[in-house]
Amino acid sequence: xxxxxxxxxxxxxxxxxxxxxxxxxxxxxxxxxxxxxxxxxxxxxxxxxxxxxxxxxxxxxxxxxxxxxxxxxxxxxxxxxxxxxxxxxxxxxxxxxxxxxxxxxxxxxxxxxxxxxxxxxxxxxxxxxxxxxxxxxxxxxxxxxxxxxxxxxxxxxxxxxxxxxxxxxxxxxxxxxxxxxxxxxxxxxxxxxxxxxxxxxxxxxxxxxxxxxxxxxxxxxxxxxxxxxxxxxxxxxxxxxxxxxxxxxxxxxxxxxxxxxxxxxxxxxxxxxxxxxxxxxxxxxxxxxxxxxxxxxxx
Amino acid sequence: xxxxxxxxxxxxxxxxxxxxxxxxxxxxxxxxxxxxxxxxxxxxxxxxxxxxxxxxxxxxxxxxxxxxxxxxxxxxxxxxxxxxxxxxxxxxxxxxxxxxxxxxxxxxxxxxxxxxxxxxxxxxxxxxxxxxxxxxxxxxxx
Numbered sequence: 001x002x003x004x005x006x007x008x009x010x011x012x013x014x015x016x017x018x019x020x021x022x023x024x025x026x027x028x029x030x031x032x033x034x035x036x037x038x039x040x041x042x043x044x045x046x047x048x049x050x051x052x053x054x055x056x057x058x059x060x061x062x063x064x065x066x067x068x069x070x071x072x073x074x075x076x077x078x079x080x081x082x083x084x085x086x087x088x089x090x091x092x093x094x095x096x097x098x099x100x101x102x103x104x105x106x107x108x109x110x111x112x113x114x115x116x117x118x119x120x121x122x123x124x125x126x127x128x129x130x131x132x133x134x135x136x137x138x139x140x141x142x143x144x145x146x147x148x149x150x151x152x153x154x155x156x157x158x159x160x161x162x163x164x165x166x167x168x169x170x171x172x173x174x175x176x177x178x179x180x181x182x183x184x185x186x187x188x189x190x191x192x193x194x195x196x197x198x199x200x201x202x203x204x205x206x207x208x209x210x211x212x213x214x215x216x217x218x219x220x221x222x223x224x225x226x227x228x229x230x231x232x233x234x235x236x237x238x239x240x241x242x243x244x245x246x247x248x249x250x251x252x253x254x255x256x257x258x259x260x261x262x263x264x265x266x267x268x269x270x271x272x273x274x275x276x277x278x279x280x281x282x283x284x285x286x287x288x289x290x291x292x293x294x295x296x297x298x299x
Numbered sequence: 300x301x302x303x304x305x306x307x308x309x310x311x312x313x314x315x316x317x318x319x320x321x322x323x324x325x326x327x328x329x330x331x332x333x334x335x336x337x338x339x340x341x342x343x344x345x346x347x348x349x350x351x352x353x354x355x356x357x358x359x360x361x362x363x364x365x366x367x368x369x370x371x372x373x374x375x376x377x378x379x380x381x382x383x384x385x386x387x388x389x390x391x392x393x394x395x396x397x398x399x400x401x402x403x404x405x406x407x408x409x410x411x412x413x414x415x416x417x418x419x420x421x422x423x424x425x426x427x428x429x430x431x432x433x434x435x436x437x438x439x440x441x
Contacts, residue, residue: 009309016316020323027327034329035382036321043317050313054306117384122320197350228347236379236386237411246411285350292351 004151007158015165019121025171026120033170037238039122044240045112046125056132064140064150073147085148086156086207089140093160093206096139098217101201101282107271108247109134115243117230119193124168129244163207164189184209187221194227197289200282232272232285247271330383334363341366345376348387352376358426361418367405367426375429377405379415388412396430403427 026033075081100110112128131137143153167189174180174187184205192203202219205212212218221227235243254266254274262275272281280288324330335341338357345352345368354368354376365379375390388407395406395414403423406414419426 012313016320019320023320023324023327023329026329031327031329032331032333032383034324034327035384036324036330038382039324039329040317040321043320047310047313047317051310117381117386195347230384234348234381234384234386235411236381236388236409237413238382239411242411280350288351 004155007155008161011162011165015121015125018166022121022169022171030170033118033120034122035118038116038118039120041238041240041243042116042122042126045129045244046127048129048244049127049131052129052132060132060137060140061150061154063137064144064153067141067144068147068150071145071147075147075149075152077149077152081148082152082156085143085152086159088143088148089153089156090160090205090207091211092139092142093157094204094211094215096136097204097206098215099139100134100136101204102270103268104247104251104271104273105267106134106136108251109136111231111247111271112244114193114231115235115246117228117234119168119170119190119227119229121165121168123193123229124165130248133248160206168193180209182208182210188212188218190227191219191221193229195230195232196225196228197286198222198225199227200232200286232280232282333380333383333385335359335366335378336363341368341378344378344385345387348378348385349376349389358417358419358422361401361420365415365417367403367417367419369429375433377407377415379417386412390430390433393431393433393435396427398423398427405430 023034075085096106097110100106109128109130112130113123113126116123116126128134128136140153140157144150164184167184167186169186170190172186175183175185179185180187184203184207188203188205188209191199194200199219202217203209203212204217209218235246237243251266255263258266258275265273265275270281270283272279272284335344338359341357341359342354345354345366352368352370352374355371356369358367360366365377368376368378370376376387377390378385378387388409390405390407392408394408395404397404401418401420401423402416403419403426404414404416417423
């Protein structure tokens with residue numbers, strides 16, 4: 001089996017070039033789409049995540065290899081296996097991503113990607129440092145156990161990540177209907193990054209938006225409503241370390257103060273859940289918004 | 300060992316690249332100078348920050364960098380600029396509220412969020428009094 005390179009390494013110069021182009025676009029069209037300090041934080045997230053990958057990637061790859069050695073079947077190193085691996089990896093990405101928004105332990109890591117109030121190509125590089133702690137790699141393991149070689153799985157995951165870079169932009173409005181129907185696009189992913197109640201917890205897709213359509217989590221972008229980006233409780237700081245660890249700190253505090261019978265719930269229940277109902281989850285926010293919509297007749 | 304040097308070189312190049320991009324964003328003057336221009340805008344931002352927050356009383360900073368808002372339930376919100384965006388916090392327990400003539404400095408109890416000084420003019424005293432009437436953190440927990 002050939003040793004495969006990390007495709008992301010080759011994509012990085014293109015990422016940088018596209019960010020420069022988007023900055024030039026923002027200067028002409030909407031300077032507020034970028035904020036220099038926010039950009040620096042996002043890019044520092046990206047750099048830190050590559051360091052975390054170097055530190056923990058070897059162990060995760062080792063675990064995948066071990067599982068592959070105890071595999072259920074052997075998937076050959078052939079073209080259809082690559083296609084199948086890519087599609088199944090994207091399905092598992094959907095599951096990972098949905099869990100990352102619905103389980104606080106996973107969210108504590110994934111929140112990093114959402115904590116910018118801007119939506120531009122630098123936001124795409126706002127990747128977590130603590131994915132290993134959140135156990136995100138668990139979602140990669142089934143394919144290795146099924147018989148796909150870990151090198152193939154990680155290569156497909158890299159291509160998936162590269163695809164997701166360019167959809168983090170407001171510079172592209174919409175693609176032809178057939179493309180929007182099948183693929184994840186800037187329009188679909190803007191919805192995913194929105195904090196507007198109508199959009200919360202939707203469009204989890206990586207490459208193929210069909211997963212959201214299949215599993216009932218698809219929400220289309222509504223042109224009449226401006227999108228607000230970020231998280232429900234915006235950070236309000238450009239402090240990088242706080243941005244990286246704030247949700248982990250929040251979990252630790254909540255578990256410490258919670259009554260014994262509720263401690264574990266702060267780990268696995270949705271973000272915002274509290275035993276006394278003192279905070280909002282995305283469900284309660286959306287319910288309140290829906291109630292207001294029902295009460296106020298459309299103008 | 301060679302792999303380590305390659306990784307270090309990649310790290311160095313990446314670090315230089317991100318600093319260059321951040322510098323470019325600043326050089327291009329991206330970010331703009333966002334201000335709250337009207338009570339309607341403050342109302343919109345407040346509702347965007349906390350779903351269902353409908354202010355009935357609004358005090359705008361004279362320079363437009365923030366606002367204090369109160370809704371019909373008596374909840375008070377601090378809204379302030381954050382780069383080219385806006386952030387808000389509900390002020391539901393007593394924290395810093397320092398009055399200096401028309402200027403009111405408000406703390407949220409969050410170190411990373413920091414304190415905000417708003418120029419509210421004559422309204423500053425009324426809002427300071429309102430903030431001082433909030434329960435203390437200990438009283439709230441009890």
